[in-house]
Amino acid sequence: MLNVLIVDDSLIIRKNVHKYLAHLGHKVIREAKTGAEAVEDCKELKPDLITMDITMPDMDGITAVAKIKQFDKKVPIIMVTSHGQEDLVVSALKAGAKGYILKPINEDKLAKAIATIFPKYKIQEDDDEFLDD
Amino acid sequence: MQKTKCSECEKDILLPIVQRTLSFLSENMGVHIISQDAQISFMQKVQLKKNTVMISTGGSIQVLISMSYDDKLLNKLMESFLEGETVALEEFDEVRESVACEVINIIIGNALINPKDDTVLSISPPILIQEAKSLIKHKNSKIALSAIVTDFGDLLITVIGTKDLFIDDLELKEL
Numbered sequence: 001m002l003n004v005l006i007v008d009d010s011l012i013i014r015k016n017v018h019k020y021l022a023h024l025g026h027k028v029i030r031e032a033k034t035g036a037e038a039v040e041d042c043k044e045l046k047p048d049l050i051t052m053d054i055t056m057p058d059m060d061g062i063t064a065v066a067k068i069k070q071f072d073k074k075v076p077i078i079m080v081t082s083h084g085q086e087d088l089v090v091s092a093l094k095a096g097a098k099g100y101i102l103k104p105i106n107e108d109k110l111a112k113a114i115a116t117i118f119p120k121y122k123i124q125e126d127d128d129e130f131l132d133d
Numbered sequence: 134m135q136k137t138k139c140s141e142c143e144k145d146i147l148l149p150i151v152q153r154t155l156s157f158l159s160e161n162m163g164v165h166i167i168s169q170d171a172q173i174s175f176m177q178k179v180q181l182k183k184n185t186v187m188i189s190t191g192g193s194i195q196v197l198i199s200m201s202y203d204d205k206l207l208n209k210l211m212e213s214f215l216e217g218e219t220v221a222l223e224e225f226d227e228v229r230e231s232v233a234c235e236v237i238n239i240i241i242g243n244a245l246i247n248p249k250d251d252t253v254l255s256i257s258p259p260i261l262i263q264e265a266k267s268l269i270k271h272k273n274s275k276i277a278l279s280a281i282v283t284d285f286g287d288l289l290i291t292v293i294g295t296k297d298l299f300i301d302d303l304e305l306k307e308l
Contacts, residue, residue, distance in 0.1 A: 009258060010238070011231035012214050019218065055238065057258050082242025087253040103239045104161050 002026045002118065005047040007038040007064065008080065009056040013105070017051055017080065020107040024114065024121070035064030042068050047075060049114070052097070054081040054088060062092050069096035076117045080105055142194055143277035143292040145248035150198065150290060151279045153244035157236070158283060162213040164206070165284040176276045179268040179291055186237045186261050192254040194247060197293040199268070200237045203286025207233055234259035268293065 004026050006017050014031045021028055029045050032038040035052075036059040042050065050068070054061040065077050079092045079100035089100050098117055101109050115122035151169065158164040182201040189197050202210070211232045220228045237259050247254050268291060270276050275294040280287060 010235045011227055012211075012235050013231075015218075015228070016214065016216070019216075055242070055256055055258055082239045083256075084243050088255075103242065104157070 002048040003029045005030055005032065005038065005041055005045060005050045007032045007050060007061065008053040009033050017105065020110045023107060024111055035059030035061055038064045039067045042072060042075065050075060050077045051080050052077050054079060054083055054092065062095050065092060065095040065097050078113050142248055143196060143275050143294045146196060146246065147277045147279055147290065147292045149244045149246055150240060153240050154281060154290060157240055162210055164209060167282045167284060169281045176278045177270045179276055179278055179289065181265050181267055182289065184233050185265055186233045186259050188237055188241050188259050189257045190245065190254045193252050194249050194254060198241055199291045201289040202233060206283055206286040206288060209285040210236055230261050234261060
């Protein structure tokens, strides 16, 4: 079981990601609404995994990834984003994200992304929807 | 970078958004499309619906993009997002507003292109507008509109070009 920090300013996305993670047997240790909250929560809670939106008020997800990586190089971060624009995704990967899931998100996409990072949670062979670095 | 004339940028931006909206509604939300106004119109005035959300773009093109939903359609979208889950009464409005914002965020994020040059356009977090009644064109601005009719009501999509967008057309030169 992974301890997961969800970062998204959208309530419905936080709810759905929380539901998918719980169904996959993981524990959501906190939900953050901004990049700034995520940085503080990460320092305090030391999650095993972070799911991170890109476009958020206060501090965007790419900046938050870069700040988190300054004090925790190991925590894997999955960007959950609607942006199909390659440059933004590349920026997130350069900042230290492990990969990204394109919204709309569903449980299957999330499970495959987690399995790519943590092979022991692999449930299917086909994991090509998660694009890692 | 060579810049091209962009007198119909709003239309070029709106078309892929409309296409993505149609596929998102029908394939992801279970909404049947009755008709779509495939012709994108430039409007003087657009009547907004009660539930309107806006996103602005940043970068080489600054436009406002809005989606205006009928109540029944927004309720259906909320039902689809919840995937059979129920929400507490005290949370209902917040979840519903969140769905309105997330739909435009997903569609614009998936479909936004930059017809002017190859640079990336950023998008703002969505803003929910309540009680607004209409958009009225001001000089040096344009409003492009597409209306989608579904079995749960209408969705209006507008792209509003701001004055900055027309620098090329006005042949103003940067000093």
